Amino acid sequence: MSTTTPDTPAVRVVPVRHYGRWLTALVVVGLAALFLRALLASPNLEPATIAHYLFKDYVLDGVVTTLWLTLLAMLLGTAGGILLAVMRLSENPVLRGVSWTFIWIFRGTPLLVQIIFFGFLGALFPRLTLTVPFTGTILLDKPTSVVVTGTVAAVLALSLNEMAYAAEVIRGGILAVDGGQTEAAAALGMGPTLTLRRVVLPQAMRVIIPPMGNETITMLKSTALVSIIAGRDLMTAVQTVYQNNYKVIPLLLVAAIWYLALVSLLSAGQWLIERRFGRGFARGGVR
Amino acid sequence: MTPMVRAEGVTKRFGPVEVLKGIDLSVAPGEVACLLGPSGSGKSTFLRCVNHLERIDGGQLWVDGELVGYRRHGDKLYELKAREVAVRRRDIGMVFQRFNLFPHLTALGNIVEAPVRVLGTPRDQAREQALRLLDRVGLAEKAGHYPSQLSGGQQQRVAIARALAMRPKLMLFDEPTSALDPELVGEVLDVMKGLAADGMTMVVVTHEMGFAREVADQVAFLDGGVVVEAGPPAEVLGRPRHDRTRAFLDKVL
Numbered sequence: 001m002s003t004t005t006p007d008t009p010a011v012r013v014v015p016v017r018h019y020g021r022w023l024t025a026l027v028v029v030g031l032a033a034l035f036l037r038a039l040l041a042s043p044n045l046e047p048a049t050i051a052h053y054l055f056k057d058y059v060l061d062g063v064v065t066t067l068w069l070t071l072l073a074m075l076l077g078t079a080g081g082i083l084l085a086v087m088r089l090s091e092n093p094v095l096r097g098v099s100w101t102f103i104w105i106f107r108g109t110p111l112l113v114q115i116i117f118f119g120f121l122g123a124l125f126p127r128l129t130l131t132v133p134f135t136g137t138i139l140l141d142k143p144t145s146v147v148v149t150g151t152v153a154a155v156l157a158l159s160l161n162e163m164a165y166a167a168e169v170i171r172g173g174i175l176a177v178d179g180g181q182t183e184a185a186a187a188l189g190m191g192p193t194l195t196l197r198r199v200v201l202p203q204a205m206r207v208i209i210p211p212m213g214n215e216t217i218t219m220l221k222s223t224a225l226v227s228i229i230a231g232r233d234l235m236t237a238v239q240t241v242y243q244n245n246y247k248v249i250p251l252l253l254v255a256a257i258w259y260l261a262l263v264s265l266l267s268a269g270q271w272l273i274e275r276r277f278g279r280g281f282a283r284g285g286v287r
Numbered sequence: 288m289t290p291m292v293r294a295e296g297v298t299k300r301f302g303p304v305e306v307l308k309g310i311d312l313s314v315a316p317g318e319v320a321c322l323l324g325p326s327g328s329g330k331s332t333f334l335r336c337v338n339h340l341e342r343i344d345g346g347q348l349w350v351d352g353e354l355v356g357y358r359r360h361g362d363k364l365y366e367l368k369a370r371e372v373a374v375r376r377r378d379i380g381m382v383f384q385r386f387n388l389f390p391h392l393t394a395l396g397n398i399v400e401a402p403v404r405v406l407g408t409p410r411d412q413a414r415e416q417a418l419r420l421l422d423r424v425g426l427a428e429k430a431g432h433y434p435s436q437l438s439g440g441q442q443q444r445v446a447i448a449r450a451l452a453m454r455p456k457l458m459l460f461d462e463p464t465s466a467l468d469p470e471l472v473g474e475v476l477d478v479m480k481g482l483a484a485d486g487m488t489m490v491v492v493t494h495e496m497g498f499a500r501e502v503a504d505q506v507a508f509l510d511g512g513v514v515v516e517a518g519p520p521a522e523v524l525g526r527p528r529h530d531r532t533r534a535f536l537d538k539v540l
Contacts, residue, residue, distance in 0.1 A: 187459075
């Protein structure tokens with residue numbers, strides 16, 4: 001764009017000078033260099049050891065376990081969360097109460113406690129028995145420790161805990177949808193379930209996805225807690241190694257590198273999904 | 288002939304406030320009735336009662352001979368379940384002041400949604416009908432646009448097309464032009480005039496006196512939760528019999 005017109009002489013435009021940016025850049029680079037020098041000087045960093053274990057098969061197995069544990073817990077957690085959220089917004093006071101109590105308990109106790117609790121469920125109920133009422137037919141009768149293995153306990157604890165948090169996120173999303181939308185759907189003869197599925201939830205998604213992305217990232221890292229009940233995840237794998245060879249720092253860094261890489265992937269996925277559900281809302285509209 | 292809408296002594300209260308204090312009104316099939324009155328007079332509340340968006344507290348209200356929100360069996364009235372209420376609403380179209388289009392669907396998607404999901408109309412057929420309706424409201428080329436890409440007047444015309452897609456026998460309009468910029472009011476009123484000319488039964492809450500005078504068969508003036516006077520527009524607007532009607536018309540005309 002030109003600032004000159006035939007009547008006025010040419011004038012030079014001087015943009016604002018950002019001296020502060022150069023100064024902060026200098027400080028940051030200096031501090032980073034100092035930290036890097038200290039890091040490389042440490043005899044216990046052992047880059048070779050990190051490289052040696054980074055792609056070991058048992059570490060990779062741990063990564064895979066961590067991934068499907070996260071995925072399964074989030075799937076079950078989200079499904080249960082939708083159910084709990086709808087129950088809490090229900091007109092049925094019994095359903096509201098049940099949902100409230102569930103959320104109260106699972107949000108009110110530490111995840112670590114829940115994981116250990118499910119890991120030692122056998123101490124509370126030694127045998128699990130399932131019978132068809134009034135017939136005496138036994139469908140299942142086994143020691144708890146056989147049914148609820150470490151992996152099952154991990155999935156149970158993580159997904160039940162996630163349900164409580166997801167329920168609150170989803171409830172918030174549903175409440176954020178304008179009441180006029182429900183009325184418009186009602187006026188078209190759409191029933192409550194159809195309205196929820198086709199009108200309210202798709203719009204609530206826009207509000208729900210950013211915090212649920214956050215929940216997924218938190219979940220990925222929370223899976224490390226299941227190492228306490230030998231959950232065979234990434235953290236369990238590196239722990240097993242450093243408990244034998246005492247190379248704690250390099251192996252923790254192996255885990256950290258993997259977690260960081262996986263979280264970066266998740267963040268990219270979240271960005272894509274947010275764009276998808278932002279349709280019709282972006283300025284000028286995104287197709 | 289059964290009136291399309293018949294109200295007898297309809298009352299409604301929100302907490303301590305009695306909004307409707309006994310509404311009596313009858314709208315014949317094919318008739319256009321305009322409800323006028325100052326804000327807070329209860330005209331929008333009454334309109335919302337007609338398709339059971341609000342539950343009435345007293346009196347009786349019929350749409351096409353059926354009690355709104357209830358099923359009569361012998362000498363008992365059974366309150367309808369949410370699903371049964373939804374079935375009754377299929378035949379009643381409603382247009383809102385703030386359009387209430389579904390922002391995550393295109394104009395076409397908005398119109399197709401209810402016929403496909405509620406009536407089970409095959410998608411192709413619903414699509415064809417939707418395109419015809421868009422053409423009728425003058426927006427044939429906007430089918431793929433999202434509501435956020437349309438002006439207020441265009442959004443309201445899509446909303447009218449969306450309601451018509453259910454082939455309603457009664458259309459309710461709740462201040463359809465009140466949220467529009469003045470220069471966009473005309474395009475919406477034109478669509479409504481076309482509907483009236485085609486014989487649609489319409490109940491319109493509005494402040495557009497010109498529209499009421501030109502299109503309405505019946506004008507009802509509401510104030511303080513009752514119908515103060517009702518009749519042909521020439522009478523109610525031209526020779527009002529009540530002081531309250533006169534005072535209101537003096538202010539708006």
